[in-house]
Amino acid sequence: MIQVIFPLTGYGLLFYSLYVYTVRVHAGLGLQQDAVLAIGCGLFLLSVLTYTRLLWERNGSFQVPDGRAKDDDSRYCQKCDLVRFPRTKHCRECDACVLRMDHHCPWIGGCVGLHNHKLFLQFLAYTASYVIWIWMTGVPAILDVIQSIAGKDIFTLSRLWTVYVLYLWSLLSAVQSLVTSIITFSWHPFLSPSLTSQWSVYAGIELHWLALLVIGFLFMLVLSGFACFHFYLALRDKTTREIFGRRRQRPDRFPASTKIH
Secondary structure, three states: OHHHHHHHHHHHHHHHHHHHHHHHHHHOOOOOOHHHHHHHHHHHHHHHHHHHHHHHOOOOOEOOOOOOOOOOHHHEEOOOOEEOOOOOEEEOOOOEEEOOOOEEEOOOOEEEOOOOHHHHHHHHHHHHHHHHHHHHHHHHHHHHHHHHHHOHHHHOHHHHHHHHHHHHHHHHHHHHHHHHHHHHOOOOOOOOHHHHHHHHHHOOOOHHHHHHHHHHHHHHHHHHHHHHHHHHHHHOOOOHHHHHOOOOOOHHHOOHHHOOO
8 A cells, every 4th residue: 555655645746846836836926937937847747757667667676586506694585585696685565685775765665776776866866956946946936926915024033923823823713613513513613703804914825835835845955965865875886775784895795787877
């Protein structure tokens, strides 16, 4: 089930970000930036195509039995009944030995290994570039609209604290009204008239803009850091398991044929 949920969630996040960027930001705000929009859509297309290929080849690094003698107990895998090649690890989630295993990635429902590591790096590069591009080109226009609706002091600490307190009171009021409606078998509005009038100031601000503003910023930080870390490992010819594993192997034991080409 997890092998299906995470990939579907990944596709959903990618397509939702494209919808917000193209429909809610560029078309909704009337931005006349065709070249900027084309670059964003191009990066999205590269990210989706690479992600699809990565899902298709997620099990392409499994080692199959080759009939070698079981003369090296330290490299023999009892679960797979084979003698593992150097830098091959057994994945408990996949229940298979993976050539040059980097890590098990739930977002692809498989392991990143020898035959899909390069594709994984390409996906990280395209997706990180896509998120950075849509955030850097879409957020300035969103901030201008929010300031025109709620005032120029909307991003000050005092104003943000006021909005946060208003959100907490609204959440408490909604829960109280829901409980009262269940007990009395009668409908009660979730927000009182006073809270509704206070929220009317922010009526023109779309939730999609806030999603791109906040969630997009978090994804930009995470994906950028993740991509830089994995490119650093690739330049050093290392894997995540070798860096964070308990037993470190010497570089002279790593054959050159296992490098990414």
